Amino acid sequence: MASAVSTQATNDRTAPGVKKIWDRREVIGLLEQPLSDLLFTAHSVHRSNFDPNEVQLSTLLNIKSGGCPEDCAYCPQSARYDTAVESEPLLDIEVVRNAAKTAKAKGATRFCMGAAWRSPKDRDLDKVIALIEVVKELGLESCVTLGMLKSEQATRLKEAGLDYYNHNLDTSPEFYGEIITTRTYEDRLDTIDHVRAAGINVCCGGIIGLGETLSDRAGLLMSLANLPQAPESVPINLLVKVAGTPLEESSSVDPLDMVRMVAAARIMMPKSYVRLSAGREGLDEAAQALCFFAGANSIFYGEQLLTTPNPAADLDRALFKKLGINATSF
Ligand code: SAM
Ligand code: DTB
Numbered sequence: 001m002a003s004a005v006s007t008q009a010t011n012d013r014t015a016p017g018v019k020k021i022w023d024r025r026e027v028i029g030l031l032e033q034p035l036s037d038l039l040f041t042a043h044s045v046h047r048s049n050f051d052p053n054e055v056q057l058s059t060l061l062n063i064k065s066g067g068c069p070e071d072c073a074y075c076p077q078s079a080r081y082d083t084a085v086e087s088e089p090l091l092d093i094e095v096v097r098n099a100a101k102t103a104k105a106k107g108a109t110r111f112c113m114g115a116a117w118r119s120p121k122d123r124d125l126d127k128v129i130a131l132i133e134v135v136k137e138l139g140l141e142s143c144v145t146l147g148m149l150k151s152e153q154a155t156r157l158k159e160a161g162l163d164y165y166n167h168n169l170d171t172s173p174e175f176y177g178e179i180i181t182t183r184t185y186e187d188r189l190d191t192i193d194h195v196r197a198a199g200i201n202v203c204c205g206g207i208i209g210l211g212e213t214l215s216d217r218a219g220l221l222m223s224l225a226n227l228p229q230a231p232e233s234v235p236i237n238l239l240v241k242v243a244g245t246p247l248e249e250s251s252s253v254d255p256l257d258m259v260r261m262v263a264a265a266r267i268m269m270p271k272s273y274v275r276l277s278a279g280r281e282g283l284d285e286a287a288q289a290l291c292f293f294a295g296a297n298s299i300f301y302g303e304q305l306l307t308t309p310n311p312a313a314d315l316d317r318a319l320f321k322k323l324g325i326n327a328t329s330f
């Protein structure tokens with residue numbers, strides 16, 4: 001097993017102070033374990049790093065909808081696909097303020113703003129910085145996802161007080177080219193490097209249900225966990241199949257595969273927040289409960305993701321009550 005020196009969290013087979021580097025067979029082995037064995041390990045890791053009954057709530061807002069030049073095969077906001085999503089200009093600052101206030105009143109602690117851009121222009125960034133300031137004034141953590149960033153842009157966002165930048169790897173390096181052709185895996189890693197170097201927390205995860213193999217799921221998790229420093233926040237999305245996108249007819253994922261992904265992410269990135277992200281509409285309460293047991297400790301909270309529905313906030317509060325989960329803010 002290869003190792004590199006770092007201060008990152010270790011597991012029991014790695015000497016303290018030495019970052020574990022995961023290899024593919026080992027990760028496939030994790031994903032294929034008998035479910036009870038996998039859950040036992042994941043929950044034990046979770047319990048030794050976090051309060052197992054606490055979940056962090058992030059609310060999403062699509063600040064710039066549709067018309068994106070990229071060709072991400074899952075995405076309803078690509079201009080290349082005929083979906084119901086219209087291209088809209090950047091939202092007005094007061095609309096964002098109201099949405100952030102409502103999110104805070106409902107108990108979210110982080111407000112995440114998404115823009116359907118390949119990468120922001122410098123004048124776009126000026127406007128987004130004003131939105132970040134609004135979110136910070138309300139006492140919420142801020143997160144944005146704006147596409148590829150240059151290092152100077154990441155520095156500007158840091159200076160504006162940005163807490164998290166979301167930029168996903170989406171899938172394994174090997175399968176990536178089947179899903180996106182307009183930017184490379186390297187481009188994504190470069191953006192993540194710029195965000196990390198600027199001192200912004202990294203939010204980086206991926207999607208299952210794209211038609212990937214188990215080895216691709218392992219490859220995604222390896223790419224995340226083997227980064228020089230694991231992302232602070234790891235969103236695990238289940239594909240939301242949207243009419244008009246190339247993946248609209250994809251085969252459905254077994255909910256237990258989502259549980260397995262969450263469990264493996266928890267074991268491989270013990271100190272990261274693992275977010276049960278898009279696709280919760282397709283998971284019943286029992287499957288979500290298993291995801292929380294497996295180590296998910298963050299969700300997207302509020303009726304809407306970017307363009308697609310998410311469980312209503314009152315339903316999530318009722319679920320939390322049933323499971324004895326406390327939200328960070330409740
Ligand atoms: N345009 C920016 C970018 O791609 O970096 C930011 C927004 S983009 C919508 C953010 C992420 O949402 C994607 O990387 C992908 O992981 C996720 N996503 C988009 N459409 C999805 C879908 N239909 N189902 C699940 N996740 C999706
Ligand atoms: C992430 O990993 N998932 C969110 C967020 N980061 C920006 C987006 C999910 C989008 C689901 C499809 C939609 O609503 O358009």
Ligand code: SF4
Binds near residue numbers: 070076
């Ligand atoms: Fe554009 Fe982001 Fe959608 Fe890709 S995922 S098409 S970059 S909005």
